[in-house]
C-alpha cells in the first residue's frame with residue numbers, strides 16, 4: 001500500500017513536529033500525559049505511520065473524509081493498536097472530534113492537503129483526466145454534489161470564476177463557452193468528453209505549452225466540488241486554537257491559493273495585535289505563534305525526481321507560544 005501514495009517531505013514534517021512530541025510528555029503535554037498528534041489528512045497513512053513510529057509516546061488522532069482511505073489506512077495502522085484513533089470527518093470538524101474524544105488540547109497537527117495518489121489513480125472516482133470515468137470527484141462519495149452537476153448546472157459566469165481562481169486557467173472563458181454549448185445538447189456524465197472538448201476549445205499555441213490541457217480545469221472542479229478552500233479557511237485557525245502552548249503545526253499545500261491562506265493564518269498568529277505606539281505591549285496583544293519556516297519550504301530536487309507529485313508542495317510550520325487571552 002505504501003506504493004500507492006508516497007508521503008511528501010516526510011522527514012521535514014517529522015522534524016518540525018518533533019520538539020512537541022518527543023520526550024515523556026512532549027513539551028506541550030501536561031504532567032507526563034501522552035502527547036497527542038492530529039493528522040487532519042490521513043490518506044493512506046504514510047505520514048501517520050511515520051509519526052507513530054518516530055514518536056513512541058504519542059497518541060494519534062487521524063481524520064479523513066474519504067471512507068476508502070480510512071479503511072486502507074486502518075489496516076496499515078492496526079499494529080499500533082489503541083495509539084491510533086481514526087475518524088471519518090471533514091477537517092474543519094476537528095474541534096468537535098477532539099471534544100468527543102475528551103482531548104482539550106493537542107501537541108501536534110499535520111495537514112497534507114489535496115488528493116492522495118490513490119484517489120487520483122482509481123479511475124472510477126473521476127479525479128483523473130487520463131482515463132474515461134464518471135465525473136464525480138467527491139472525496140466523500142456519500143455527500144455533496146458531483147463534478148458533473150457543477151458542469152451541468154452552474155451559470156457560465158460562476159464556472160469562469162472557478163476555472164480562473166482554482167485552476168489558474170487563462171483560457172477559462174473559451175473553455176466555459178464550449179461547455180455551455182455542449183451541455184445544452186447533452187449533459188456531461190464522463191470525463192473523456194470534457195477532456196476532448198477542452199482540447200478542441202484551446203488554441204494550438206496553448207496546447208503546445210506542455211501537460212494535459214485539461215489538468216487545470218480538473219483541479220478547479222475538484223476544489224469546487226469538495227469546497228476545499230472554504231473548509232481550509234475554517235480548519236487552520238481551528239487547528240491553531242487546538243494547540244497547547246509548545247504545540248506545533250505543519251501544513252503541506254499544493255496550490256497557491258491554499259498556501260496563501262495558510263501563510264495568512266500563521267502570519268496573523270505570529271504578529272502582535274497591539275495598537276501602534278504602546279510603550280509596553282500587554283500580554284493580550286502578544287503573538288500566539290512563532291513561525292518555524294522562513295517563507296514556505298520546498299521539496300528537494302531529489303525528492304521531486306523520485307516522486308513528481310511532490311513538485312508543487314509548499315511546507316509551513318508554526319509553534320504555539322501563548323494561550324488565547326479570554
Ligand SMILES: C[S@@+](CC[C@H](N)C(=O)[O-])C[C@H]1O[C@@H](n2cnc3c(N)ncnc32)[C@H](O)[C@@H]1O
Pocket residue numbers: 005006007008040041042043044045046047048063064065066069089090091092112113114115116117139228231
Ligand atoms: C494528500 S492525501 C494525504 C496522504 C497522507 N499524508 C499519506 O501519506 O498517505 C490527502 C487526504 O486528505 C483527505 N482530505 C482532503 N480534504 C479533506 C478534508 N477537508 N477533510 C478531511 N479529509 C480531507 C483526502 O481524502 C486524502 O485522503
